[in-house]
Amino acid sequence: DTGVSQNPRHKITKRGQNVTFRCDPISEHNRLYWYRQTLGQGPEFLTYFQNEAQLEKSRLLSDRFSAERPKGSFSTLEIQRTEQGDSAMYLCASSSPGQGSTGELFFGEGSRLTVL
Amino acid sequence: DAKTTQPNSMESNEEEPVHLPCNHSTISGTDYIHWYRQLPSQGPEYVIHGLTSNVNNRMASLAIAEDRKSSTLILHRATLRDAAVYYCILRDTDSWGKLQFGAGTQVVVTP
Numbered sequence: 001d002t003g004v005s006q007n008p009r010h011k012i013t014k015r016g017q018n019v020t021f022r023c024d025p026i027s028e029h030n031r032l033y034w035y036r037q038t039l040g041q042g043p044e045f046l047t048y049f050q051n052e053a054q055l056e057k058s059r060l061l062s063d064r065f066s067a068e069r070p071k072g073s074f075s076t077l078e079i080q081r082t083e084q085g086d087s088a089m090y091l092c093a094s095s096s097p098g099q100g101s102t103g104e105l106f107f108g109e110g111s112r113l114t115v116l
Numbered sequence: 117d118a119k120t121t122q123p124n125s126m127e128s129n130e131e132e133p134v135h136l137p138c139n140h141s142t143i144s145g146t147d148y149i150h151w152y153r154q155l156p157s158q159g160p161e162y163v164i165h166g167l168t169s170n171v172n173n174r175m176a177s178l179a180i181a182e183d184r185k186s187s188t189l190i191l192h193r194a195t196l197r198d199a200a201v202y203y204c205i206l207r208d209t210d211s212w213g214k215l216q217f218g219a220g221t222q223v224v225v226t227p
Contacts (some may be wrong), residue, residue, distance in 0.1 A: 042217030107159030
């Protein structure tokens with residue numbers, strides 16, 4: 001088990017372009033979360049999946065953001081028509097039902113987005 | 117979720133204990149107290165959690181006040197690798213795992 005894997009680790013794009021991030025959770029973890037973190041701040045919750053079902057979305061997740069987890073395994077986070085304000089670290093985390101009840105989330109190293 | 121209050125930063129000498137305070141005066145009876153830390157350029161990692169009793173694990177100890185309105189994370193012997201941002205988070209037992217992070221406490225360890 002190699003932990004939560006995120007790709008790409010770094011992405012530089014121009015304003016208006018679309019970007020997609022991928023998260024591979026720890027195998028058999030049925031819960032998957034996306035967070036966003038800007039410099040000097042703690043991570044902010046974006047959305048949550050249980051298996052393939054997206055159960056909650058933060059108000060931070062504008063219409064330009066879409067997340068999927070089609071087979072209940074890996075997940076993708078797509079940002080359309082990127083803006084400079086989207087520049088941040090995008091963190092993925094996963095947990096299993098037993099661990100989820102205690103709140104232990106396992107985070108990946110994040111995907112850093114820079115929008116020029 | 118109830119809010120927590122932490123100092124912005126704390127300094128410690130290497131191999132000395134570090135006591136990180138957290139105030140959570142609006143904690144409810146079903147809230148667990150969780151601590152995570154985030155090393156530079158990494159995602160957060162779980163440290164410890166508790167409900168009412170003090171807790172110990174290989175990473176740290178958690179001391180919870182009797183009225184549960186505050187808690188202290190104790191790193192018994194700080195090392196340079198403990199330099200990180202430490203987050204104190206409350207999570208309801210009925211929640212499905214969503215964590216609400218604050219700004220945390222930046223711990224600086226000097227040799």
